[in-house]
Amino acid sequence: MMMTSDWALILEEVEVLNTMIRSSEQFANLQKAHEAIYSDAALVREINDFQRMKEQYDDVQRFGKYHPDYQTIMKSIRSKKRSLDVNDKVSALKLAENDYQDLLDEISLLIGKTVSEAVKVPVSNPFFHAESSCSSGGCGSGGSCSCSA
Template identity: 40%
Template sequence: MLATMSTIELLDGADELAKAVIESDVYHEYIEAKQKLEKDVEAQKRISAFNHMKDQYEDVQRFGKYHPDYDEISANIRKAKRAVDLTDTVVEFKKAERELESLLNEISGIIAHSVSKTIKVPTGNPFFDSMSCSGGCASGSCGCSS
């Protein structure tokens, strides 16, 4: 591969950007929240119980409402999921995860739009993603003005 100055500059810029993300407060808060979650014995028990219940739920789903344990297992999985979701360290982790995702989405958008304003960047937000022209402008199904 022939390395040109622009390729080297691009790689250096990517390295600088990656370093900036890793050094950001958002990333450090994410890592800290992840470590707290991994060390939280109660949260790990709840997550493990939920994963076990999820396996049972997948077995039941093959037969749907006709499975004899469908109602019981469906109720139990909702309770297990709620128990996980209400755990403080899980709440902290999910919040930190959303903030890091938001930062990365913003960076992706900036990079994509610096190349071309017509590049569609998934935001992770279904509301905004549905507003982009997923069918392509040639399909006539989108509302953009090309």
């Protein structure tokens, strides 16, 4: 592919957009929440313990209830996950991640709609998804779609 002045302009605009995203409040909140978690040694140990427990959980899932440690591992993974979920720093990180993802979804939709109204943009939030596709449940909903695709 040949580099043209159009591509150079697009790359410049991408850099501007990247700078805007990185200077957003959502990005700052995400960084702050991430730093709060990974500066807490006890919480990092708890997360690492949970990761090790997840590996055991994956092994148990291969055999299901026939695995000899099925009950023990299932109970302990649930309690470890619950303990992490109720941690204020972890929940703050999850909220910050969701806010940041919403920002990225909005930007993707704006870029997609700039190209064409027919562009399908995958988004994680159903609110944005409803705006970006057929309002009757989608074209794959068994023929009930009323959009003019």
